[in-house]
Amino acid sequence: MPELPEIEHLKRTLEPWLVGAQVLEVRLHRRDIVRRAGSRQAMRGVKPASLLKGETIEKLIRRGKSLAIVGGAGGAVLGLHMGMTGSMLVAESQHRSEVRGQRPARRDRHVHCEWIVSRDGSPSSEAIVTFRDPRRFGGLWPFASLDDLYTNPGGWARLGPDALTIDAMTLRERLLRTRQPMKAALLNQALVAGVGNIYADEALFAAGIHPLATPRRLRDVQWQDLAAAIRSIMQAAIESGGSTLRDYRDAGGRSGAFTLQHQAYGRSGEACVRCSTTLRSAVIGQRTTVFCSYCQRRSFGKREAARPEISASYPQPFRGTREPRLIEPVLSVTGD
DNA sequence: CTGGTCTCCTGATCGC
């Protein structure tokens, strides 16, 4: 599922196709995928211009898991959210006539909107960008302008600071606004934008923080560790092209390789990479949460060295006080 | 205001 790293990678793979390109045509196949600001409700009376028709794209911007395509000066802005299964794919097309002439044998019923763009006006530079989202948790949110996007309470105004560059002080200040457990707090996009279920588990694991820990009980060094873990994990994931569980693809249709580096998410029942304790799973904040009950204890007491150490690289070796346990031979396959 | 639960969706997977 697309979280910050996947959206950032998607942005980077879309930019070469979109920035500076003119939108020649927009084909909307499902009207209700265009939604009203701050809502999932379908927007009524959608105008092609609000879907960027005719615009020359100036840039793409991202905050957290949200992406936006910015039209020319003072032009429309289209907010995009991939939800669980959304993707944006680019396909080259030689000639528009050919594009128009090509009637696919059967149109993919999950493709909800298509943009035909041209980078230099020549037919050979045309491309088709498609928004596909089987589950339709994602959608398109038109905004009148950049200012509207940033100030509209249904737009990015409700999002917290971006997780990719979050510092310890800011993270602490934001999460102290809630009494929810750390896991739930991290998933709250209004507090910090961009952390989803996968990276919340990964960051808490890397920082050695129990998912049920209360923000008010964390010590300064833990905020430092957590902020560093969030940044480094996100960065590493972006460089790997994100995490593909099932649906995520970048603009070129490529899947992400970061899944291979997951140390907590999806590893319930498997051995902790640091101490070999069997990872546990629980539902916290309505989300499946995987953690190590040894590395992520609710309290580490006063022994500072007992905390797993965080390094700038990811994955990082365990450097706690106790030697990692040897993996016991298993007689049967472990399960949840 | 806050936090917990429900809901929207489809496809993959599982048990029988």
Next chain:
DNA sequence: TGCGATCAGGAGACCA
């Protein structure tokens, strides 16, 4: 081999 039940989860809606 087929099929119904179950699960996954981002985030707004809704309610106590």
